[in-house]
Amino acid sequence: MFTSLGRYILLLRLSFKKPEKFSVYWNEVIREMISVGIGSLGIIAIISVFIGAVAAIQVAFQLSSPLVPLSIVGSISRDSTILEFSPTISALVLAGRVGSSIASQIGTMRVTEQIDALEIMGVNAPGYLIAPKIISGVSMIPLLTIISVALGLGGGYLACLTSSTITPTDYIQGLQDGFKPIIVTVCAVKSIVYGFLITSICAYNGFYTEGGALEVGQSATRGVVYSCVMVLFADLMISSMLL
Structure with missing residues (x-):
């Protein structure tokens, strides 16, 4: 476990070394941002609506009492959506969509020796392959x-x-009653942390x-599972610290 953690930290350090040519890295960042952002927009929109x-219908059903004002449905739905549903469920979906893509893409380059070729040419492979993906995840997942x-x-x-x-x-x-700005802060922190965890763990x-093609699939599956577990753990820790 500690060996894996050490390799993970070392890989992150290598990923954010000073780039050899900034323009090349910047183009890769833009490409990854388009892939993560626009590519995931459809599934996020459908799930969110x-x-x-469903959240509004269930809250209305559970609070159907003459003693409870009907407007409380909007307040509870708003807080639940901002605090939990949108950041966490979106992150779990993106772990499957974005995370598996990252792991399989980099894994395929590893088994086909493309990463070795980059290193032989003097290119910082972690910086070229991983840093743009992490930057795109940290920037685009909060936007999503x-x-x-x-x-x-x-919805x-x-x-x-x-x-x-x-x-x-x-x-x-x-929706307008009793709004607390702290829930927006918690949502923003969660989405940034989730973006980092999903992209970095799957890239690792x-x-x-x-191995070969079979091991690429196993790496993608392992990356999605680990990132989902860490997203849920981060959800608990952030909620405990900020709320």
């Missing part, structure tokens, strides 16, 4: 989380349009792949 709608929050709250509004339990007016009133597993 449906989760927001913002979009997810907006679409999740919009709750759409659910209210089709539900007789709560009106859209009460839902919007609940891909970089140290040994």
Whole structure:
């Protein structure tokens, strides 16, 4: 375990060494940002709308009492979406979509000796292959989380349009009542940490792949599983420290 942790830290240090040619690295960062951001936008949008709608319906069902104001549905849905649903569920989905892609891509380059060729040419392989992916994850996953929050709250509004339990007016009133800025801070911290964990862990597993095509698939699976576990652990730790 400690050996793996040491290799992981060393790989991160090598990844963020001063680049040989900044323009080449910058082009790679832009390409990765497009891949992570635009490539994941569709699945994040679909999941966010449906989760927001389901959250509003379930909260309305559980709080259907004349003693509870209907606007509380909007407040609970808002806090749940910002604090947990959008950052964490989006991260778990992105671990499968982005993380597996990163691990398999780097793992394939390792088993086909492309990484060895880069090192022979004097290129810092971790810096060229891993740093752009980490930068894109740290920058684009928070942006996807913002979009997810907006679409999740919009999904709750759409659910209210089709539900007789709560009106859209009460839902919007609940979104405005009792807002605490700390939940936005927690959401931002979570999304940044998740982006780093997903990209770095999956890149590590891909970089140290040994064998052939079968081992590439195993590395991708291992990277997704480990990153999901660390996302859930980080979720617990961040929530405990900031809330």
